[in-house]
Structures are given as structure tokens and as C-alpha cells.
Amino acid sequence: MNSHKDLYNMGKKGKDIIQAKGFTIEVITNDFVNDFISLTDIAKYKSDEPNDVIKNWMRSKDTIEFLGLWELLNNPNFKPVEFDGFKKEAGYNAFTMSPKKWIENTNAIGLISRAGRNGGTFAHKDIAFEFASWISAEFKLYIIKDYERLKQDETNRLSLAWNVKREISKLNYKIHTEAVKTYLITKELSKYHQSITYASEADVLNVALFGMTAKEWREQNPDLKGNLRDYASIPQLLVLANMESYNAILIKQGISQPERLLLLNKMAIEQLKVIENHQGRLLS
Secondary structure, three states: OOOHHHHHHOOOEEEEEEEEOOEEEEEEEEOOOOOEEEHHHHHOOOOOOHHHHHHHHHOOHHHHHHHHHHHHHHOOOOOHHHHHHHHHHOOOOOOOOOHHHHHHHHOOOOEEEEOOOOOEEEEEHHHHHHHHHHHOHHHHHHHHHHHHHHHHHHHHHHHHHHHHHHHHHHHHHHHHHHHHHHHOOOOOOOHHHHHHHHHHHHHHHHHHHHOOOHHHHHHHOOOOOOOHHHHOOHHHHHHHHHHHHHHHHHHHOOOOHHHHHHHHHHHHHHHHHHHHHHHHHHHO
């Protein structure tokens, strides 16, 4: 079973393409921040043997130094001793390097090497742009131009999806609070106790989905503005909207809060798994 931390950290992944001077270049997007671009596709601009082009690039001392510096800045598990060894050997005629060798020996994360029909070498965008510069400064500019177009399209789609999700969440929140008001809040309760009931029900959803109450999140993140749900991913917001509707039904059925918490947590885990599996198929 996924831990609450795992549920909170589930991200988005997907595949897209960019076009540069008639060449199609695949992009793998992780959380819309850490994109990996196909070096294999970029290398095809120079040769019909892209793997050889990549290996030749990796034989350079400048390349090894750049890759190592990138890893040192971004990868706490990088192996600097192995990196130093490669750096000393790089540039000599006998020195050879491949993405797989680099990854396996240094525990690098900036490159991804995939075997098979749909495989190839992918690199973090920082590294991919450096590789493109080595291939052709002109070609790099075309890549960057269409990459920026891609990111703008993603931003527009995310903005639309976010707005739609916020509207759905508002509607489900109204349904949810009406159910709380009708079935849990009696006339005998003071306004103070009514507010506690509302907060408690909101935290039932927070605990079921995020593993913490709103107060606990604020205590753990004193420097962040807003609230826990402001930092939720789109999949989490989608599941949250479904949970609000489901919780309203459970409240009407008279299910106790502890029982509802367990049912809602089970629902959150199952639905996030479905979303994660669907995203995984996009990358396969």
C-alpha cells in the first residue's frame, strides 16, 4: 500500500514532441518542470547513426566535466570518485564512453538510456541543450524555439485544467458542506461548535488524501503561503473532488466519521493508483 507521503508526492508524467528544421524530437515531461529530451532524435540531425554521435560527444573532456558538474549540482547520490576517474581519462584516444556506462558507474540521473524498439537516450533539458549546441548552434535555436512553444501550450492547458478543477471542487465543496449542515449540525450546536464540525470534516478529507490535517501542514510548512490544497497536484484535486461527493453520500447514510475516514482513504489510494498507471502507460 502507498504511504500518505507517496500519495502526496505522486506527480504527472507524459510524452510530447517538438519540431526543429523538419526533425521530430521526443520530450518526456515529469511534473512539467524536469523535462527529458531525446538526444537520439537530436543526433539524427547530424547522422543516421545517432548512437555513435552521442558516444563521440561523451568522449570529450568538456562533456564529461559538464555532465559531472550538472550531477554534483542536482544529484546527492552522484559518485564523485568515479567521475574524477573518467575526467582524468577523457580526451585520450583510448577513452570511450556511453550513456549506459556513465549512468551505471556514476549513478547519474541527468541521462536516461532505454533499450528496445522505442528506446534511445534522453537527457535533462539542461544537458540536451548543451548537446544540441555541440551538434549545431543553429539547430539548438530551432529546438529552443519550439520547446518554448511546447511549454507555453502546457501552461495554457494546465491553466484551463486548473480552472475547470477549481470550479468542480467549488461545486463539490458546496454539496459536501450542505450535507454536513443538514445531517451533522443540529440547532442545539453553537456557531463555535458548528465551525469545529466543518473543520473536522475538511480534515477528514485532508487526512484521507494527504495524511495530515490543515494545521499539521501549516506547522510543517511555516514558510509557505496558502493552504495544503493549494499545493495539491491536478490528480489529487480530481480525487479530492470525487471524495467530497462520496463523503456527502456517506454522511447522508449515517456512516461514522472513523469509518468514513477509512473508506475515503481507500478511495484515494485506489483512484491515485489508476491515474498513476494511466500516466505510466503514456511513457511505455
